[in-house]
Amino acid sequence: MDGNDDGVGDLPGIIRRLDYVASLSVDAIWLSPIYPSPMKDFGYDVSDYTGIHPLFGNMADFDHLLAEIHGRDLRLILDLVPNHTSDQHPWFLESRSSRDNSKRDWYIWRNPAPDGGPPNNWVGWLGPAWEYDETTGQYYLRQFRKEQPELNYRHPPVLAAMLDIMRFWLDKGVDGFRVDVVALLGKDDQFRDEPPNPDYRPGQPIYRSHLRLYTEDQPATHDYIRAMRRVLDEYDERVMLGELDPIQGLMSYYGANLDECHLPFNFHLLYTPWEAQVVRQTVDAYDAAIPLGACPNWVLGNHDQPRIASRIEKDKARVA
Numbered sequence: 001m002d003g004n005d006d007g008v009g010d011l012p013g014i015i016r017r018l019d020y021v022a023s024l025s026v027d028a029i030w031l032s033p034i035y036p037s038p039m040k041d042f043g044y045d046v047s048d049y050t051g052i053h054p055l056f057g058n059m060a061d062f063d064h065l066l067a068e069i070h071g072r073d074l075r076l077i078l079d080l081v082p083n084h085t086s087d088q089h090p091w092f093l094e095s096r097s098s099r100d101n102s103k104r105d106w107y108i109w110r111n112p113a114p115d116g117g118p119p120n121n122w123v124g125w126l127g128p129a130w131e132y133d134e135t136t137g138q139y140y141l142r143q144f145r146k147e148q149p150e151l152n153y154r155h156p157p158v159l160a161a162m163l164d165i166m167r168f169w170l171d172k173g174v175d176g177f178r179v180d181v182v183a184l185l186g187k188d189d190q191f192r193d194e195p196p197n198p199d200y201r202p203g204q205p206i207y208r209s210h211l212r213l214y215t216e217d218q219p220a221t222h223d224y225i226r227a228m229r230r231v232l233d234e235y236d237e238r239v240m241l242g243e244l245d246p247i248q249g250l251m252s253y254y255g256a257n258l259d260e261c262h263l264p265f266n267f268h269l270l271y272t273p274w275e276a277q278v279v280r281q282t283v284d285a286y287d288a289a290i291p292l293g294a295c296p297n298w299v300l301g302n303h304d305q306p307r308i309a310s311r312i313e314k315d316k317a318r319v320a
Helices: 011-016 018-023 059-071 090-095 156-172 219-232 250-254 276-289 314-319
Strands: 028-031 075-080 130-133 138-141 176-179 239-242
Touching: 011 018, 011 059, 059 075, 059 156, 075 156, 156 219, 176 219, 219 239, 219 250
Parallel strands: 028 075, 075 176, 176 239
Antiparallel strands: 130 138
16 A cells, blocks of 8 residues: 555555454554665565665654554564675675674675685575675675575674564564574584485476575574574563475474474465365374464465465365
């Protein structure tokens, strides 16, 4: 909803439609990233984690939106993008300025291989996961666009800074976060090559060409998530949703003591044929696996997928 007729939906526009949203009997609204960004990836390349992109309004608009949402007994969930920043974020501008800059270790830098190529064979969502930087003669890790360098959570100040960013929004009254690509936060500290995926076939997404043993689902990732959860637990009635795709290992992100994500996103229905017996089997398997006391969740659509009425027949969409 465009509140100022510039052709872009914005925060004032959402305010104008809150009565309609409340009439749908939903409980919460999730906003995809609204932070300042060069918009190389629809805002998932953040250049300032504690600001509002001028396209969408300003901080006064955000405060007004949050008050109006809470005034209707709704809740607001923000998108948190902790795995990577924009290459225009001040942290990265410092980091790439020289090898001895104080922010150098905030990102993942490696020397070239002996042949001058990337440090290892890691593959991201769009191709090779390393980008060469002429200024300092090293590669930085980026599993998405080259404008999205990845933060180094093995460097303690990075996690501390991200926790402070969470507190900034929680202090404002935000009700929780959807945490982007949460399983990627930890990387293998030995930077070992990943083995080829024997099941990979031409035409499949390139990131499936290797078994993601060292770039995803690392033990250290759970430490970082537990730290985030402890921050949320400092406040009342706040929630953390974790984006996990692929969906293997989903249950482990509740935490052994239910001390990680409140809701690790369950994307099974995005990939399950919409046939009664198959859906029944999927639901039964999920219910049998969920930890005792954990809250289940089912995802029917998100910003990475076509709307459900476009994916399945209209009468089935109504059932969904």
